Each structure stands twice: as structure tokens, then as C-alpha cells.
Amino acid sequence: MAEQSVYWDEEVLHIGIAAASALPKTVDIAIIGGGYTGMATAIHLARAGRQVAVFEAGEIGTGCSARNGGMVGPSFHKLGTQGLIARYGETKTLALLREGLNALDYFEDFLREENLDCDFRLAGRFRGSRTQADYEVQAREGDWLKQNLGLPFDMIPKSEQRSEIGSDFYKGGGVYHRDGGVQPRTLLAALARCAEKAGALLFPNCAVENMQKDREGTILKTRAGQVTATEVVVATNAYSDRRTSAMHKRIVRIDTGAVATEPLAPELMRELSPKGRTFGESGRIFMWFRPTPDMRRFIFGGRMGRPGGDAQQRANAVRASMLRVFPQLDHVGFSHVWSGNVAYTGDHAPHIGREDGVWLAGGYCGSGVTRSVYFGMKLARKILGQRHSDTAFDDLPFSPLPFRPFAEFGAKVLTKWYVWQDARDLRSRQ
Incomplete structure (x- = not known):
């Protein structure tokens, strides 16, 4: 590694x-x-x-x-629709969310007009629901986005999720058709x-x-x-x-990390992502994952692992989350491990x-x-x-x-609290 x-x-x-x-x-x-x-x-x-x-x-x-991770999409707000409405009201919420669609439309037009080749592809994203309660929240929010913003969206029940992802872990999930990826x-x-x-x-x-x-x-x-x-x-x-x-x-600077697997067999890649989609999941500290543009490897990332930890510690934390979703990757090694910072407000x-x-x-x-x-x-x-x-x-x-001098320490403490809450939800899920 x-x-x-x-x-x-x-x-x-x-x-x-x-x-x-x-x-x-x-x-x-x-x-x-x-x-x-x-x-x-x-x-x-x-x-x-x-x-x-x-x-x-x-x-x-x-x-x-x-x-x-090179994940692209409308980039809707972290608070979700109900959180936004509670803070800003419905009119402002619609305007903020519409900017996400405007940004994606502009991005797509800009790449085409400038003839920029960066492996851009809108294959859609499947966002898995960790719990049945998450599934119901996601369905309500997706319906609201479809009705009010015209977002192309479909809910996939657990009985059909193998058509989207090679995993039985989730309780179903949603497909966001205007999401995809680039080579960043x-x-x-x-x-x-x-x-x-x-x-x-x-x-x-x-x-x-x-x-x-x-x-x-x-x-x-x-x-x-x-x-x-x-x-x-x-x-x-x-x-x-x-x-x-x-x-x-x-x-606030937040430390995140990612790994890339060794090359995988074509049939395994097709099993993991039958439609070449990118992936996310519900949860407070969630994992994102995607096939590489050449469909030969998978990349997994998120805030798993101790902030500032070494590459081995990061890889171990990501592996635990990866195997929760894809146990069939138990014997797959990582060729790359890296970290970086994102900015939260x-x-x-x-x-x-x-x-x-x-x-x-x-x-x-x-x-x-x-x-x-x-x-x-x-x-x-x-x-x-x-x-x-x-x-x-x-x-x-x-x-x-x-x-401000204590903001990043506070973010680390909050992250640990979120991790504990996520673990509690997973232990109690039906």
C-alpha cells in the first residue's frame, strides 16, 4: 500500500x-x-x-x-429541505436549491463549450439508506425535490437494489439521475x-x-x-x-481521506456498480464511493479515521466502512491512500x-x-x-x-459524537 x-x-x-x-x-x-x-x-x-x-x-x-473524489451533482444543502425551510422559509429554500441545479447546468455547458476532456459523465448516483427511517426520510425529500424543482429522482426498494449496487447492506435508497463524476x-x-x-x-x-x-x-x-x-x-x-x-x-478545516483499490476483475466491477453509478449513503459521517473513470478500480472516501492519522490508520478505517457495504472485497488491497481538507461553514x-x-x-x-x-x-x-x-x-x-482558534478542535469532538450516533443507529436498525 x-x-x-x-x-x-x-x-x-x-x-x-x-x-x-x-x-x-x-x-x-x-x-x-x-x-x-x-x-x-x-x-x-x-x-x-x-x-x-x-x-x-x-x-x-x-x-x-x-x-x-470527483463527484458532481446539484450539491444540495447539508441541512436538507426541511432544515432549510425551518431556517429560511420555502421561497428562499427553493432559490438556494435551484442554484445547485443552475451550477450543474452551467458546469456541463462550460465543459462542452470549452471542449474540456475530464472524464465527465452523468451516470447517476445511488444513495443508500442505512435504516428504514432513513429510507422514508429520503423518499419524502426526493419527492419534494422532484415536485418543486423537477429533479430526476427515483426511490429503489431493498428488493430491487441489486440492480443498482452489489450490496445487501442498505434498506433501499434513491437514484439521483443528474449526478456523476469527473477526473478532478x-x-x-x-x-x-x-x-x-x-x-x-x-x-x-x-x-x-x-x-x-x-x-x-x-x-x-x-x-x-x-x-x-x-x-x-x-x-x-x-x-x-x-x-x-x-x-x-x-x-472550519475538516480533514478527510480516500483510498483506491487495486485493479478489480471486470465482472466484479459490474457486480459492484451494474450501471456505472457513483454512490453515497445516509448518516452523519457517511462514506462516498465510486468506480474510477476507466471502470477498473473503486475509490472510497469520507471522514473515516482519526484526523491527522497516518496512511495505515486511514486505510484501516476506510476498509471497515467498505466491508460493511461490500464484504466481497475482503481480500482486495489498496493501491493508493491519501487525505486532504474541505471547508465547512x-x-x-x-x-x-x-x-x-x-x-x-x-x-x-x-x-x-x-x-x-x-x-x-x-x-x-x-x-x-x-x-x-x-x-x-x-x-x-x-x-x-x-x-475561531477552537473551531477545528470543536469539529473533531462533534465528529466523534456523530460517529457514536451513527454506530448506535446501526446497532438498533431493523
Whole structure:
């Protein structure tokens, strides 16, 4: 088993973007963070004629954008429909959820118009219900989404679930037909090439160490020198720190991990995923899993395992969850094990707008592949003062988290509580 080896790197080891030849003294917009959000924002700003510089602390592709599971879909809210209605009312809830569909539609159109090949495929997602109560909640929520948003959705009873997944563990589940997957590192590479072609200056391995306001804009001190920007975009999401405090103080960094299996026999792959779907499950700390684009391996991921644990500890935790669903993989080894960070917010919603004198987009709560590309476009339109820049998230307060220094410790304690609750539910299920 490889130590901290990312499966997606096998196909795209190097993004292939060299640093721009020289750091200019001034730029119109400086973007801090070279992931999906940063690159998407850069593409639209550069095409509008703005001088854009993108600063990435490491190589392009060292953050979550090239390490995630590559799961795509409408990315509905973590609170669920009833939780949203209780907080915001039905009208606002519909607007927030519709943005998820808008983001997916935009993402699909953008890939097609730009001719970006990143193994994008909407094969649908089966979300298994761990308990009968979960099944009933999922059915009610799915019906509500179908009736109010037109979401293509079907419930699958336990008696028929073998047509969707090679497992008898779940009590049935739902199929979300507008979900699917991409190769996340290939997607980032394609976005980076688009940004570079549009004229954006890319500076990998060039962390912004300090920012200071002056009459001309914002002075950014970087490893390559100093630059003054009229506007600054902070797109660091879960990789924010005190140097990008506007984002850092508003999100909680959550440690997650994933594994890839060794190559599996074609007949076993067909048994596990008869229709090539991606998968999720109910629960507070749930596992996501999917076949790789070439249909030769499976990837499993989630918040299983001790945060900050080594690769072996992570693999053991994921294996336990995997065998709960697929006991037929008992003798299958892992070829890759890796971890990364996702950003959660206090209200479980992503945010976009201007805070503390800089532009922000992030806090995707683990569902950011389509949303980040969409938010990048919307953020660029806001900066440019263009029409159709608004989103339903614009008026959601993005307040700093109280007691921020203790937020990640609190998240770890809460995770342990969720794990205990999930285990209790599994022990008592019928």
C-alpha cells in the first residue's frame, strides 16, 4: 500500500503549468489560490481584458481541487429541505436549491463549450439508506425535490437494489439521475490551461505572505516579490491560514481521506456498480464511493479515521466502512491512500461576495466541484460589474466563526459524537 499517494496523480502527474516569466509591479486583480475557484475566476476576468495574476502556495494541484473524489451533482444543502425551510422559509429554500441545479447546468455547458476532456459523465448516483427511517426520510425529500424543482429522482426498494449496487447492506435508497463524476486533477489541469491561454499570469510555488492596503489598492508580498493589485480574490477555501484571514476566520478545516483499490476483475466491477453509478449513503459521517473513470478500480472516501492519522490508520478505517457495504472485497488491497481538507461553514452553506475588503468564494462543505466553477464565473461578473452576477447565496451572512482558534478542535469532538450516533443507529436498525 502506498503512503499518501493520490490515485488521480497517476494520469496527470504534473499539471504542466510553468510560472509566468516575471512578476509585474501592478495587476488589476490578484487571485490567491490556484484551485477550481481561482482558475475559473481568472478565466473570465482575463477574457474580459483584465490583467490577472494567480498565486498558488504550492504546485498547481496540491490542494483539494486535485485530490477530491470527483463527484458532481446539484450539491444540495447539508441541512436538507426541511432544515432549510425551518431556517429560511420555502421561497428562499427553493432559490438556494435551484442554484445547485443552475451550477450543474452551467458546469456541463462550460465543459462542452470549452471542449474540456475530464472524464465527465452523468451516470447517476445511488444513495443508500442505512435504516428504514432513513429510507422514508429520503423518499419524502426526493419527492419534494422532484415536485418543486423537477429533479430526476427515483426511490429503489431493498428488493430491487441489486440492480443498482452489489450490496445487501442498505434498506433501499434513491437514484439521483443528474449526478456523476469527473477526473478532478484533469479538470484542474484543463482550467489552468484555459486561464493561461486567456492571458492570466500563473505563479505556482509563490505563496502570498502578507497583504497591506494602500491608496493604490492592496500590496501583496510574495516569495517572488511585491505586487500591487486593484482588487484581491481569496480562493484558498480549506487551505486558508492567517495570511488569508478573511477566509480563514470564516471556515472550519475538516480533514478527510480516500483510498483506491487495486485493479478489480471486470465482472466484479459490474457486480459492484451494474450501471456505472457513483454512490453515497445516509448518516452523519457517511462514506462516498465510486468506480474510477476507466471502470477498473473503486475509490472510497469520507471522514473515516482519526484526523491527522497516518496512511495505515486511514486505510484501516476506510476498509471497515467498505466491508460493511461490500464484504466481497475482503481480500482486495489498496493501491493508493491519501487525505486532504474541505471547508465547512457555520451555516453549512457556501458563500460568495466581498468581505474585509477582498472578494471571497468558498466554504463548499465537501460539495464544491460544480459549485466552485460556477461561483468563479459569478464572482468574476461581480468584480466586472456585469449583469447576471447574482446568486441566491449573496445575502447569506458570512460572519467570522466565534472562538475561531477552537473551531477545528470543536469539529473533531462533534465528529466523534456523530460517529457514536451513527454506530448506535446501526446497532438498533431493523
